[in-house]
Amino acid sequence: MSRPKTISRDIFAGGLLLLVGGGIFVLIWHYPSGTMSDMGPGMVLQMASGVIALLGIIQILRSLKQSVDPVEGLQLRLVLRPFVIPAAMTVFALLLPWLGLAVTAACATFIASYGSSSLSRRERIVLALVLAAFVTLLFGYGLRLQVPIWPEFHA
Amino acid sequence: MMQSLEFFISGLGIALQPENLLFCFLGALCGTLIGVLPGIGPVATIAMLLPVTFYLSPVAALIMLAGIYYGSQYGGSTTSILMKVPGESASVVTCLDGYQMAVRGRAGSALAIAALGSFFAGIVGTMLNVLFGPEFARIALAFGSTEYFGLMLLGLSISIAMSHGSMIGSIAMVCLGLILGGVGRDINTGYGRLTFDIPELSDGIGFVPLAVGLFGIAEVMRNLEGGEGAGNMIKAVGRLWPSRAEARRAAPAVLRGTILGTILGILPGGGSILAAFTSYGLEKRLSRRPEEFGHGAVEGLAGPESANNAAAQASFIPLLTLGIPPNAVLALLVGGMMIHGIAPGPTVMTERPDLFWGLIASMLLGNIMLVIINLPLVGIWVQFLKVPYRHMFPAIFLFCCIGVFGVNGSVFEVFLAVGFGLLGYVMSKLDLEPAPLVLGFVLGPLIEEHLRRALALSDGDLSVFATRPLAAILIGLALLIPCLVLLPHLGARRREIFQAEP
Amino acid sequence: MKKIATVSLTLAMATTLAAGAAMAQAWPERPIRMVVGFGAGGGTDIIARIVAQPLSDILGQPVVVENKPGAGGTIGADFVAKAPKDGHTIFMMNNGHAVSATLYKSLPYDSEKSFAPVSLVATMPLVITANKDLAATDGKSLIALIKSQPGKIRFASVGVGSTQHFAGLVFRNMSGGEIRHIPYRGTPAAIAAVRGGEVELLFEVAAPVVGQIKGGELKALAVTSAKRFPALPDVPTVAEAGLKAYDVTTWYGLAFPAGTPEPIVAKMNAAIKTALGKPEVRKQVEEANFLPEISTAPAFTAHLGSEIKRWGKVMQDDGIQQQ
Helix, strand or coil, X not given: CCCCCEXXXXXXXXXXXXXXXXXXXXXXXXXXCECCCCECCCHHHHHHHHHXXXXXXXXXXXXXHCCCCCCCEEECCCCCHHHHHHHHHHHHHHHHHHHHHHHHHHHHHHHHXXXXXXXXXXXXXXXXXXXXXXXXXXXXXHCCCCCCCCCCCCC | CHHHHHHHHHHHHHHCCHHHHHHHHHHHHHHHHHHHCCCCCHHHHHHHHCHHHHHCCHHHHHHHHHHHHHHHHHHHHHHHHHHCCCCCHHHHHHHHHHHHHHHCCCHHHHHHHHHHHHHHHHHHHHHHHHHHHHHHHHHHHCCXXXXXXXXXHHHHHHHHHHCCCCHHHHHHHHHHHXXXXXXXXXXXXXXXXXXXXXXXXXXXXXXXXHHHHHHHHHHHHHHHCCCCCXXXXXXXXXXXXXXXXXXXXXXXXXXXXHHHHHHHHCCXXXXXXXXXXXXHHHHHHHCCCHHHCCCCCHHHHHHHHHHHHHHHHHCHHHHHHHCCCCCHHHHHHHHHHHHCCCCCCCCHHHHCHHHHHHHHHHHHHHHHHHHHHHHHHHHHHHHHCCCCHHHHXXXXXXXXXXXXXXXXXXXXXXXXXXXXXXXXXXXXXCCCCHHHHHHHHHHHHHHHHHHHHHHHHCCCCCCHHHXXXXXXXXXXXXXXXXXXXXXXXXXXXXXXXXXXXX | CXXXXXXXXXXXXXXXXXXXXXXHHHCCCCCEEEEECCCCCCHHHHHHHHHHHHHHHHHCCCEEEEECCCHHHHHHHHHHHCCCCCCCEEEEEEHHHHHHHHHCCCCCCCCCCCEEEEEEEEEEEEEEEEECCCCCCCHHHHHHHHHHCCCCCEEEECCCCCHHHHHHHHHHHHHCCCCEEEECCCHHHHHXXXXXXXXXXXXXXXXXXXXXXXXXXXXXXXXXXXXXXXCCCCCCXXXXXXXXXXXXXEEEEEEEECCCXXXXXXHHHHHHHHHHHCHHHHHHHHHCCCEECCCCHHHHHHHHHHHHHHHHHHHHHCCCCCC
């Protein structure tokens, strides 16, 4: 059984840690670190990001030594469907100030529903409308969340 | 002590007056609701209701506001168990095993155990406060920055030890949490850290977008991976109430959690999250089945949930006996007192015994009301789980969106939650756990603050951490525990590998 | 309905002065939002809520307090600065507004020109308090103690760039004694630290410490205002301790966005005067440890300007970094 795209997930984790820790360290290395009695804003964060990067290196070295176990390996099969959710959430954030709660909730829920393949278009529309109506009544009129409920078209 | 009991009984008389009883009930009910609903927490609710309390007697006002606070702690566990969306910092721990219980079809018993555990913790915590509260509070005052630093370090150390992933990953996640918690204006110098000149970041990253992203959004994404039916979706509901065996496992955990919560809750800052995490670590160490933790262990839900609620009750003690509120919600109660012309301070207990003991006694009644409100709700919540996931996840999604937006009415925080959702999803792919990150996020800024202040006070002399006895003990324990855990950890790891081989 | 209101509003803004007078006739036609740049339960929030109630009665429209906390109160200030200039949004300003004018490198508004000050509402002195075991009983003995142990005495405040911090700096500069600043996160933490003996002194506004002082847990050494504070009549002022010109008083006042028609400002000023003239309102203000204070709009404008200059100079002299 050949699995060319299987890589130890520990190496990936180590790489990510090195990237994140190192990246943050580069961003903040110019913050003043101060002295022991008067620590600057940089000291603690610089140490923390350094530790992350260091742990990333240790992780990579450790997993290089181990043979890659195909069962524990990471399959690089990218599933796109889940990313509908953050996309729909972004749409929610973009539309809300312009279209108000009711319309935005319906649009975002409709998009989010594409996270599942087993819904018919009619189901998606009904879901979006029902949920939007529910949250509009509950949060918009009931709890008076500080948000426009309907689209507002003035400057 | 006997005198305290006498006062307490007179307080009960005050709390039982019809007006006070009514507002106690309203507070508890309101608290339960806002605990369950996203986007509206106790801080916002109490802030909204403060002006209303102008028209009430000070005792009734405080009883109601207090009820909202501890009621929301009760309600907060519901969404953690059902959807893995933690409402406030301490319920992050409830997300671990509470949600896993629900996944395994035991949502009903998880909710019931959370409610009963909280009830027990509320009652016992209140009584412990009556008997020992003032003494506890005075001890808390002896805690300086050096001691707090040690205590927080110990809490982090326990949480790293308890995690089931690799230790490297956990320490890295704590550090990442610490950095995320450090975003914003540095309180010692006012220096803007990692703010990228975005004004919304100058006050730091909010807890809700972080937690909802890392837990709620990431979980929905994982569940959608296989299209339909794969992943960790919640199974059909089994029995509604806890079985005898579950109850037997939960009881000692509830007791230990209550004691831990009562003690740690008195401390300002991260008291309740510290209590919840420490309780989880403790239960895992004491359990004969540590391998079940993270996969729906009853003790892993019962202990932290009780600790969390006991801490909420205990946090009233420094407010009432010292006049020092230990968290943001109770600071609002101070506002409520000041509106009524009561200066919060050490004299409240002697000058306004009606207020002090009436409020304490009302907490006893409030907890009874809460369990009466919450147990029937378990049956209703469980009905939601019968809805197929393909119809459920859009609702959870929308719930998360509005929840994040509602806290500050900020679209920016919704974007943040998107980022944290992606981060949480990637982390789950790489076996990196979000719980240590959240703990680092909450405790990190406190650790940094206390470390810097301790060193400023000692003029840079590191030996204060060794020469102050209490601090030395705490720091010693913090260093010792990971070493102790490391040995059986290796053993456990070997066993897991062995089991995975058939 | 909403559309009609919007259109009429746009028209009113376009036709400036004449319409301004007409607007003032009808004002207030809707509820007025009183924006507080801090969270509920704090000093600014409490004074806002105390005056909002009688103002609602006088103006015949509800005055609703809205908290817009964040970035040291500048988020709320910015919200008001950019609000419609029709008198339906008002800002509860405090001393922090004058501090933030120089504390921040850039603000999205002009701390003076973006606002139309209406009137002061209240003031509150700060109190220099100490751990009860400190070997000082008043301002004079405190200064002597500080000078006998240079650099040993430390003072807590609620943060760098706070009024409390500045009060300490001014005290240090005028007395010539060496005291070190230790910032805390919020008033409760600072009070706990002084009570526990971690630091010796605390510079804090009066309201949150009066209870601690009366309970004997904190020792009040001096009040920072020019006159003694009625709630603590036995505590001498810093000026009495020999620093004649020392006067740090935090203040609270209401301001509309700049460009709000003059007649509306005048009407609001009169309403505030009436509100604070009522004995029951005064009593409520005083019970919360504020001192009621009213002023004309130009006097408040001048006060704001001089406070901004004053704190800017303190910041420069002490080399406090801009944020």
